[in-house]
Amino acid sequence: MSAELPRLEREAGRLILFDQHDRVLLIRGHDTGSTDRPWWITPGGGCEPGEDHRSAAIRETLEETGLTPDWVGDSCLERTVSFPFVDVFLVQHEHLFPALITSEPRLERRHWTELEHRILQDFRWWHPRQLRLTTETIYPEQLGELASQLLTAGLGGPGLD
Numbered sequence: 001m002s003a004e005l006p007r008l009e010r011e012a013g014r015l016i017l018f019d020q021h022d023r024v025l026l027i028r029g030h031d032t033g034s035t036d037r038p039w040w041i042t043p044g045g046g047c048e049p050g051e052d053h054r055s056a057a058i059r060e061t062l063e064e065t066g067l068t069p070d071w072v073g074d075s076c077l078e079r080t081v082s083f084p085f086v087d088v089f090l091v092q093h094e095h096l097f098p099a100l101i102t103s104e105p106r107l108e109r110r111h112w113t114e115l116e117h118r119i120l121q122d123f124r125w126w127h128p129r130q131l132r133l134t135t136e137t138i139y140p141e142q143l144g145e146l147a148s149q150l151l152t153a154g155l156g157g158p159g160l161d
Contacts, residue, residue: 005089012094013057014044016076016147017069020102023125024147026138027064030119038121039137042096043067053095061099065123066108069099077146081139096140098150 017025026040045060047053054072062068075095082091107123126134128151131144138144 005084005087007091008088009091009093011047011053011056012045012092013047013053013055013060014042014094014096015057015061015069015072015099016042016096016143016150017061017065017067017099017101018147018151019100019105019125021125022151023127024131024143025065025067025105025107026124026126028122028124030121037137039139040124040126041139042143044094044096046092054097057095057097057099063111065105066110067101067105070102071100073098076150077140079140096146 019025025043027043028038028040030038043061043064044057045064047056048059051059053075058069058072074097076098077096078094079096080091080093082089084090128144128147131138131147133144140146
């Protein structure tokens with residue numbers, strides 16, 4: 001399937017966004033035309049021209065959730081992922097950043113694009129233990145362990161010790 005699609009490479013930034021209850025925000029979605037295989041992802045997305053990974057992660061998180069973090073740490077995971085996405089085979093080099101929102105979050109979808117309305121379905125706050133135990137598809141796959149490690153390390157942000 002991927003050999004038939006044009007290849008697109010891009011840079012991206014994503015947030016591992018914690019709330020004041022040590023939960024991580026994920027967005028549930030599915031591939032276009034494949035609602036029977038849902039997955040959960042961290043908020044974030046592609047860098048615009050001249051934009052760094054951290055700025056892209058913050059901007060995309062605001063667009064996808066309506067939330068702006070109170071604190072964003074240094075990149076804690078760098079990875080390259082490849083997958084079919086809409087009408088291309090996407091090769092995405094991404095950085096993930098720990099982040100914190102200290103106020104009671106009010107999630108919204110008003111900035112979703114038409115495509116996001118088609119493929120994204122729901123938000124959910126997950127405790128790291130839930131992420132480690134679930135049989136649902138979570139990206140990145142090691143998010144539960146990474147979230148636990150970040151919390152144990154205190155994330156380095158204000159009020160996280």
